[in-house]
Amino acid sequence: MSADPDRDKPIVHEYDGIIELDNQLPLWWLYTLYGTVAFAIIYWFQYEILHASPTPEKEYAAQVAESREAESARLKKLGTIDNKTLAALAKDVKTVDQGRAVFAANCAACHRADGAGLVGPNLTDKFWLHGGQPEQIWKTIRDGATREGAVMPPWKQLGDEKVVASVAYVLSLRNTNVAGGKAPQGEPFSE
Ligand code: HEC
Missing domain, CATH: 1.10.760.10 (Cytochrome c-like domain)
Incomplete structure (x- = not known):
């Protein structure tokens, strides 16, 4: 078995020989997460609070009426x-x-x-x-x-x-x- 580079990081949990290390999340992953949170907030304001854009349901109703x-x-x-x-x-x-x-x-x-x-x-x-x-x-x-x-x-x-x-x-x-x-x-x- 080759040496694990993470082996000397602090162990957060150990149970039954299974260990959990304090790994950093990759930045691309974190920024994607923050991005989706920001998107959700903007989306929510736009459609549910400000009603600045019509919901797909309203858009459909408008098209049918037209x-x-x-x-x-x-x-x-x-x-x-x-x-x-x-x-x-x-x-x-x-x-x-x-x-x-x-x-x-x-x-x-x-x-x-x-x-x-x-x-x-x-x-x-x-x-x-x-x-x-x-x-x-x-x-x-x-x-x-x-x-x-x-x-x-x-x-x-x-x-x-x-x-x-x-x-x-x-x-x-x-x-x-x-x-x-x-x-x-x-x-x-x-x-
Ligand atoms: C002066 C009262 C009066 C006014 C005003 C009036 N109606 Fe009537 N309407 C009646 C009566 C009474 C009957 C039922 C006639 C009968 O018993 O044969 C009737 C029947 C009808 C019926 C047929 C109902 C059925 O069961 O077949 C329709 C539809 C109708 N009216 C629509 C209208 C519309 C639309 C207007 C306005 C543009 C109007 N009425 C204005 C008194 C009126």
Whole structure:
């Protein structure tokens, strides 16, 4: 056996003939460790404290919102109104926000600000008097509906854009089952 150069360093532990020496850690190792600690602190400040950069989750959400917005802009330009188009618009934050404003101004008086129903039916459950397909909802809002003396006025005077936005908003309310809502009316609808 060749002589061990570390043999004369102080022994820190000895147990059952196994000895632990007081070796210096290599500098490259130490600096890598310090580097990772510094990186972790900077990273933590940047993402968790200062929120200076978006987390991957937020970045992803922003990208999804952006592509949905582009898709809605494309669909709006096409001008077709069908189940698919309306369902896509219901996923676009901007269209739904516009619909929320239309709803607050024109519909909340009868359907409650959160859509859970007053004179008008609850729009947050899965029951529909005039059909729960996006196209059916669009027709109800555009042309109005009457049934046993209950009147939902027509809204086509608001113009296509606002009517479509309100459909998107109503679709976003569906099945959210807001607490304290009006009892279900009509037939259950599931996609
Ligand atoms: C004057 C009160 C009133 C206003 C304002 C009103 N609604 Fe209605 N809405 C009703 C009533 C009442 C019904 C149910 C009609 C029936 O029983 O046939 C209804 C039905 C509906 C339905 C169909 C629900 C179903 O179960 O099929 C939708 C969707 C709807 N309203 C959306 C809207 C939107 C969007 C607006 C605003 C642009 C609006 N309503 C404004 C009273 C109103």
